[in-house]
Amino acid sequence: xxxxxxxxxxxEDKEILKGINLEVNPGEIHAIMGPNGSGKSxxxxxxxxxxxxxVTDGEIxxxxxxxxxxxxxxxxxxxxxxxxxxxxxxxxxxxTNFIKTAINESRKAQGLEDMPAKDMLQxxxxxxxxLEIDRRFLSRSLNEGFSGGEKKRNEIFQMAMLEPKLxxxxxxDSGLDIDALRIVANGVxxxxxxxxxxxxxxxxxxxxxxIVPDFVxxxxxxxxxxxxxxxxxxxxxxxxxxxxxxxxAV
Amino acid sequence: MELKDKLVxxxxxxENQIDVDTTVHDIRSEAIKVFEEKGFPTxxxxxxxxxxxxxxxxxxxxxxxxxxxxxxFKDIKKYFIHxxxxxxxxxxxxxxxxxxxxxxxxxxxICLLSAALHKDKYRQVIENYFNKVAKTDxxxxxxxxxxSREGAYIYIPKNKAVDKPVQIxxxxxxxxxxxMLQPRNLIVVEENAHIQIIERHQSLTENPVLTNxxxxxxxxxxxxxxxxxxxxxxxxxxxxxxxxxxxxxxSNASVHTFSFGGNITRNxxxxxxxxxxxxSILNGVTILGNKQHVDHYTLVHHAEPxxxxxxxYKGIFADKATGVFNGKIIVDKKAQKTNAFQQNNNILIDDKxxxxxxxxxxxxxxxxKCSHGCTIGQLDEDALFYLRTRGIPEKxxxxxxxxxxxxxxxxxxxxxxxxxxxxKLIAKKLGVNLGFDL
Ligand SMILES: Nc1ncnc2c1ncn2[C@@H]1O[C@H](COP(=O)(O)OP(=O)(O)O)[C@@H](O)[C@H]1O
Ligand SMILES: [Mg+2]
Numbered sequence: 001x002x003x004x005x006x007x008x009x010x011x012e013d014k015e016i017l018k019g020i021n022l023e024v025n026p027g028e029i030h031a032i033m034g035p036n037g038s039g040k041s042x043x044x045x046x047x048x049x050x051x052x053x054x055v056t057d058g059e060i061x062x063x064x065x066x067x068x069x070x071x072x073x074x075x076x077x078x079x080x081x082x083x084x085x086x087x088x089x090x091x092x093x094x095x096t097n098f099i100k101t102a103i104n105e106s107r108k109a110q111g112l113e114d115m116p117a118k119d120m121l122q123x124x125x126x127x128x129x130x131l132e133i134d135r136r137f138l139s140r141s142l143n144e145g146f147s148g149g150e151k152k153r154n155e156i157f158q159m160a161m162l163e164p165k166l167x168x169x170x171x172x173d174s175g176l177d178i179d180a181l182r183i184v185a186n187g188v189x190x191x192x193x194x195x196x197x198x199x200x201x202x203x204x205x206x207x208x209x210x211i212v213p214d215f216v217x218x219x220x221x222x223x224x225x226x227x228x229x230x231x232x233x234x235x236x237x238x239x240x241x242x243x244x245x246x247x248x249a250v
Numbered sequence: 251m252e253l254k255d256k257l258v259x260x261x262x263x264x265e266n267q268i269d270v271d272t273t274v275h276d277i278r279s280e281a282i283k284v285f286e287e288k289g290f291p292t293x294x295x296x297x298x299x300x301x302x303x304x305x306x307x308x309x310x311x312x313x314x315x316x317x318x319x320x321x322x323f324k325d326i327k328k329y330f331i332h333x334x335x336x337x338x339x340x341x342x343x344x345x346x347x348x349x350x351x352x353x354x355x356x357x358x359x360i361c362l363l364s365a366a367l368h369k370d371k372y373r374q375v376i377e378n379y380f381n382k383v384a385k386t387d388x389x390x391x392x393x394x395x396x397x398s399r400e401g402a403y404i405y406i407p408k409n410k411a412v413d414k415p416v417q418i419x420x421x422x423x424x425x426x427x428x429x430m431l432q433p434r435n436l437i438v439v440e441e442n443a444h445i446q447i448i449e450r451h452q453s454l455t456e457n458p459v460l461t462n463x464x465x466x467x468x469x470x471x472x473x474x475x476x477x478x479x480x481x482x483x484x485x486x487x488x489x490x491x492x493x494x495x496x497x498x499x500x501s502n503a504s505v506h507t508f509s510f511g512g513n514i515t516r517n518x519x520x521x522x523x524x525x526x527x528x529x530s531i532l533n534g535v536t537i538l539g540n541k542q543h544v545d546h547y548t549l550v551h552h553a554e555p556x557x558x559x560x561x562x563y564k565g566i567f568a569d570k571a572t573g574v575f576n577g578k579i580i581v582d583k584k585a586q587k588t589n590a591f592q593q594n595n596n597i598l599i600d601d602k603x604x605x606x607x608x609x610x611x612x613x614x615x616x617x618x619k620c621s622h623g624c625t626i627g628q629l630d631e632d633a634l635f636y637l638r639t640r641g642i643p644e645k646x647x648x649x650x651x652x653x654x655x656x657x658x659x660x661x662x663x664x665x666x667x668x669x670x671x672x673x674k675l676i677a678k679k680l681g682v683n684l685g686f687d688l
Contacts, residue, residue: 048639052631072638073647081639088636092654098640101650106641139656158640 001026001197002047002166007058008061009046016042018222019058024166027194030203031181031208031233035241039199041085043219044168047081049075049223062166073221077202083155083172085201093108095154098142099161106162126161148175149183156187168199173207185210205237218244253307253430258286260313261396274367277381281395288389298323300606301379301545306348306488309458313397314462315343319423321641323350324657329452330417334667336448337416339402344431346400362418364433366403370489374660375405379438383466383496383522390518391492394464401465405437410443415665416449424455424489435465445474446665453487465493469501471525477505478668481674483512485540492518496558499525499554506663508672509536509544510679520549523585526556534558534563535656535672537568537679538571540602545574552585557629559589564656565596567603578610579620587616597629597655649680 002024007250022029034040040215046053047060049072060068067075090098104114115123128138131153143151152172159167169188173181188198188211200211208230209215214234218241219222225244226232236244251259257572261282267277285621290307291298319342337360340350346362353361359372366372384391403416408629422429431451439445469475481489489512495503507517521530535584536544550559565573596605598621611624629651637647653676 050635071644072635073641073643076639077643084636084639088630088633090633090636090651090654092657093650098637098650102637102640102642103645105646109641110641111544162640 003061004047005059005061007043007046007060008056009042011042011053016053016222017046017072020222020224021039024138024197024199025198028216029192029198029200029211029213031213031216031230032219033197033203033216034232034235038219039222040219041170043171044199044201045117047050047068047168048072063173071095073105073109076162079101081159081162081164081165081167083152083169085161085170085174087143087151087155089144089146091144093142095138095142095157098160099124099158102158103161106142115193116225123161130160130190132183133157136241139238149177149180152176153180153184156184159188160191165196166199167191167196171203172200173204176209177209181207182210205233220244254289255310256394257313257397258282262548264314264397264399267280268291273377274380276324278396278398281381281386281392283476284387285389285396288392291389297547297576298389300572301514301543306458306460306514309460310426311428311458311460312426312517313430315345315426315429317425318345319343320420320426321350321383321423324403326421326452326454328652329419329421329450330520331415331665331667331671332446334665335414339416339418341400341420341433342521343421343429344400344427344433354408358407358410358412360404360412361403363401363403363436366436367399372403375438379466379468380436381466383468383494384464384492385520386547387634388492390490391464392425394434394462394492397432398464398660404447405440406439406443408440409442410440412446415446415448415611418449420451420461422453422455422457423459424453426457428458428618429460431459431461431463433461433463435463437465437467437475439467439469441470441473442461443470444474448478448480448665448668450480451483451487451489453673453677455473456484456486459484459487460490461488463492465491466496467493467503467640469495471498471500472564473501475501475503477503478663478665479505479507479517480672480675481508481509481512481515481544485511485513487497487512487541488514490516490518494520494522495530496522497524497528497530500527501525502529502531504531504533504662507534507546507661508675509534509538509556509676512542512544515542515544517544517546517548519547520551521559522551523553523557523559526554528554528557530557531557531662532559532561533659533662535655535659535676536567536573537652537676538563538566538573539568539679540571541569542571543573545576547576548577549580550590552579552588552590554584555586555588556584557588559591561592562659563594564659565594566599566603566652566655568599570600570602572603573605575605575607575624576610577608577622579612579622581613581615581618581620583614586617588615588618588620590618590620590646594624595655596624596626598626598640599629627678646682649677649682652676652680677687
């Protein structure tokens, strides 16, 4: 589904991703862990199509197609979704209007008519329930004044509405208390199928108890320095990252 | 001949043409003297530093249209808010059009200034109100006063809530190569009466038009006046709008100015508070492109204690469009416990677009809350990326952010059909269809 080969990316002439290789197949869950500043958010932004980052080498293929030249919205239309580490506040646009616009623009790109208002409402209600989101919350301005946890829950609500093939969750667990974490993880698990895949970026083993990964990768200084199964996450939790940094330096 | 000379020399002929009582005649004669002495304002004057009328004044404007032109309603329907029932006062090239209008004298007067100026039964009102709040030493206002013949006359008696909005629309047909219009409106809203007014100036061709309009509004005790100005004129149409509002205690007056088009638009908006617990609201959304220019020049004069004023102007400027916001707030020594808010936020889309924004506070009372702020920025690129990752294309994303930016001003529009029309005009201006109204 997602194939990344030797990906190098920089911003303002500073190289941040230094040769990433990653293969994600349908039905799989991958976790990417790594210390602060190692390039996790950069990797997600580059996959999602942020133009500020310059891809200097390597390839990003999605379902067999090179997407590295596509606009962010085109990648979204193909089924790539990014849950932001820091969701942006947009005063003046309600959650409902925003998600309606997003869905209908994606439909338009696929040559479909707007979703009938009734179906839209029904879907919004259903997904809001899944994530235990209050109806009043939906008429508030997007992310404005939301707590950290509300913002993250809102990201997963959008994911549930848009039903992407590949979801990248960038530190969705940070800022969540244990109840919210359970709700969010439950939401993600409900949306899983053999046809879609999830990349979970996290610092902590905690989220991975709920969203159990098939593979765990460690990103350090712009490179994946170690890959393994879910046991690797436990090892990292116990030992920290220092031993890996040393290993990588050798 | 220069326009100023042409106007001054045609004044006598004009004055002989119309039949008014001596009070009005005296007011006019005084006014033409002020204009003759001061002439059109130039950039040398502080108040006109950023707006030049020079290029406009080179046009050979007709001051009186030669012949009357008829318009078919179906051709101009789109300029009305036509999905609501309303009173209408419509002018074509400055001349009242009875078949396009819908006026009333039942329990109130929603009709013509020309009638009010020369019918005996209105004499008292004219003496009490005509030219009483307009600035008599202002040259353009004086020019209008000298030539004031036609416009809307609205008189709402005590405790009357007008059942539907009033639309005042001025069409310029292009029948003249270049036309100057000077509409004059007088609006008196008595104690505890309510009214909503929508005003529009619309040229129908590319021919140059210059409108120098004066509106006087008197809001008596507890009166509520909501005024909406829709400015979306043709590229060669310019407007100088001079609006003066006198408010008595506990009255509430709001003016929303939506500036989306035209050549040069100058909005001189003046609020004079004359009693306690008054609220004055001045809101604006300006979205300009090409070489359009809009200058918002506002004044709120707080003269009594315990009053409020709220100004919120949002501007979006693309291409080579230019904007000015000058917001003056005067708080007299006596006007303790005044709350005066002023906000002017702008987004510049292109390098060549510009905005000059300046608050001007003259505060003589010590116990007041005055806040003002102005910002000039670009669209938030991080927000745009966020929208795009959700499948919203760049163009629509930019439009959505601009909508969002202007949204809180739209929220205060009380007539839903006006709000939805403004939404549509904004969408059209931005070249998108977002499929929902904010
Ligand atoms: N817009 C930017 N401009 C300059 N440096 C950046 C920018 N974004 C990220 N970086 C740098 O790239 C590195 C990786 O950052 P990031 O991808 O956010 O790491 P992580 O998500 O793993 O904490 C850091 O050193 C950070 O300072
Ligand atoms: Mg990060």
